[in-house]
Amino acid sequence: MTAAAFGVKAWPWRHWADCAPDSLAIESDTSLTWQALVADVDRQQTQFNAAPVVVFDSRLAPQRLVVGLLAAWQAGKITLVLNHALSDDVKAAVLAELGEFQWLDRDNDKVRGSDAISIVPWQPWQPLTMTLTSGSTGKPKAVVHAAHQHLASAAGLTQMLPFQGLSEHEERPSSSTDSWLLSLPLFHVSGLAIVWRWLFKGATLAIFPCQGEALPESLTRVTHASLVPTQLYRVLPWLAARQAPSRLKHVLLGGAVIPARLTQLAEQQGIACWCGYGMTETASTVTLKRADGHDDVGEPLPYRTVALASDGEVIHRGDTLALGYWQAGRLKALSAEQGLASRDLARWETRRQRPVLRIIGRKDNQFICGGENVQPERIENHLLQRDEISQVVVVPVIDHEFGARPVAIVQSTAPLDQVQLTAHCQSLAPYQRPIAFLPWPTFEQGASIKPSRVQLAQWASQQIEH
Structure with a gap:
C-alpha cells in the first residue's frame, strides 16, 4: 500500500486547509475554519513530551479533545481517550498495559506556544489510536487502529449514507457542507468514527451540547447525528412541536435494537434513519441499511468482509479490521488472514435478492x-x-x-x-x-x-x- 489511503495523501486537516482554508471545519461556540484549525492543532502539539502514547482524560472539553487528538497524531503519538467513569481498578489495569505514556487532563494541558514542532509524515498504516472495548466480560482491551482502518470505515459508510463535504467539489470549494454532530463520546469507537467521517469528507464537525434538554436544539443545527434509540424517542416530540425548520436529515442509530415505530415517527419528520452492526475492532460500522422495520442489520459495507463460522459466529476481515491489541507496551497483532471471531451469532437472510445479516445474539449473553x-x-x-x-x-x-x-x-x-x-x-x-x-x-x-x-x-x- 502506498502512502495514500482511500485518496488521502496527507494529514486530512492540513489537506483541507490547503484546498479551502476559509471553509468551516468546526462549528461550535468557537468555530474554526480549516486554516484556523491547523493553527490551533500546531499550538496544541507543543504540550507533548517524548512519551509515545498520549492518554486524554475524557472530561476535557470536546473541542479541546478533538484538537488535541489531531495534534497528537501529527506528532506521531498513539492516543487513548480514557473514560473517567471507569472504576479506579479498571483504569489502573488499563494504564499498566500502556508502557510509557503522557497523561493529559484539565490540570496539565498547558500549551507552550513558542516551541517549534515537528510534524511526522503521513503514514496511514502506523498505529494511531487505541480504543477500549466495553469490558463486559472482563478487563477492557485496548484496540489499535491506524488511519487506514478509520478511513476505510468512513469511505465505506459514506458510499451508502450520503454525507457531503469538500471532497465532492474540491475544485470549487463551497461552504455548504453537511455537518455531523459530535454526539457520542470519543472514548467509544462510534465517537471516533464521527471524527474520521468529517476528516475524510472535508465536511463540518458540529460541537454543541448533547446532554439532556440541550440535545434537541443542537440537533436542529446539524444535518447528521449518531444517536441511541432512547435519545431519538425523547427529541422527536420536541422537534415536531418546533415551528422553525430543522436541518437534520440523517440519523445513524446504534447501541440497541431499533423499534419500527421509532423510525416511522422520524421519517414522518423527514429524518432518514439508518442502522447497522459493528464493533470496536472493526472501526465502528460493518453493515448498514435504511431502517425498515425488519430485524436484520443490512448488508456489509465496502472494504469489509463478513463470514459465518459453522456455528454461526461472525468472522470479520477486511480493511477496517484493527491492527491488534496493545498489551504490555506493544502491539499484539491480529491475523488479517484468520480474521476476528466476534462472539456474535448471526445468519444470512435473502431480502430483495440481496443477502443481509441477521444478528441472533452474543454467545456471551x-x-x-x-x-x-x-x-x-x-x-x-x-x-x-x-x-x-x-x-x-x-x-x-x-x-x-x-x-x-x-x-x-x-x-x-x-x-x-x-x-x-x-x-x-x-x-x-x-x-x-x-x-x-x-x-x-x-x-x-x-x-x-x-x-x-x-x-x-x-x-x-x-x-x-x-
Whole structure:
C-alpha cells in the first residue's frame, strides 16, 4: 500500500486547509475554519513530551479533545481517550498495559506556544489510536487502529449514507457542507468514527451540547447525528412541536435494537434513519441499511468482509479490521488472514435478492433455562414489536429449579401492564417467556452507549428477591 489511503495523501486537516482554508471545519461556540484549525492543532502539539502514547482524560472539553487528538497524531503519538467513569481498578489495569505514556487532563494541558514542532509524515498504516472495548466480560482491551482502518470505515459508510463535504467539489470549494454532530463520546469507537467521517469528507464537525434538554436544539443545527434509540424517542416530540425548520436529515442509530415505530415517527419528520452492526475492532460500522422495520442489520459495507463460522459466529476481515491489541507496551497483532471471531451469532437472510445479516445474539449473553439455550435478543426483538416499548433488555435471574429464568427490563411510554406483556409472550417457547417485567431503572449506568447487561442483571436479581 502506498502512502495514500482511500485518496488521502496527507494529514486530512492540513489537506483541507490547503484546498479551502476559509471553509468551516468546526462549528461550535468557537468555530474554526480549516486554516484556523491547523493553527490551533500546531499550538496544541507543543504540550507533548517524548512519551509515545498520549492518554486524554475524557472530561476535557470536546473541542479541546478533538484538537488535541489531531495534534497528537501529527506528532506521531498513539492516543487513548480514557473514560473517567471507569472504576479506579479498571483504569489502573488499563494504564499498566500502556508502557510509557503522557497523561493529559484539565490540570496539565498547558500549551507552550513558542516551541517549534515537528510534524511526522503521513503514514496511514502506523498505529494511531487505541480504543477500549466495553469490558463486559472482563478487563477492557485496548484496540489499535491506524488511519487506514478509520478511513476505510468512513469511505465505506459514506458510499451508502450520503454525507457531503469538500471532497465532492474540491475544485470549487463551497461552504455548504453537511455537518455531523459530535454526539457520542470519543472514548467509544462510534465517537471516533464521527471524527474520521468529517476528516475524510472535508465536511463540518458540529460541537454543541448533547446532554439532556440541550440535545434537541443542537440537533436542529446539524444535518447528521449518531444517536441511541432512547435519545431519538425523547427529541422527536420536541422537534415536531418546533415551528422553525430543522436541518437534520440523517440519523445513524446504534447501541440497541431499533423499534419500527421509532423510525416511522422520524421519517414522518423527514429524518432518514439508518442502522447497522459493528464493533470496536472493526472501526465502528460493518453493515448498514435504511431502517425498515425488519430485524436484520443490512448488508456489509465496502472494504469489509463478513463470514459465518459453522456455528454461526461472525468472522470479520477486511480493511477496517484493527491492527491488534496493545498489551504490555506493544502491539499484539491480529491475523488479517484468520480474521476476528466476534462472539456474535448471526445468519444470512435473502431480502430483495440481496443477502443481509441477521444478528441472533452474543454467545456471551446466552444462558440455560431448564436445559434449553436462551438467547435474550430473541425475546427482546419479540417485545419490541409493541409500539409502547422503546427499549428492553432481557437478563437471567437464578432459579433453583431451572438454573436461570428470563426477566425483561422494559423502557416504555406507558405504564407496564404485566398481563398484556405476559399474553404477548405466549407465542414464545415456554423457556423464553419472562417471569417478570420490570420498569427501566433510574440509576446511573455510566457513559457507555449500550446498557450494561451485567449491571442490569444484578439489579433485576435484587428486585426479584425483594
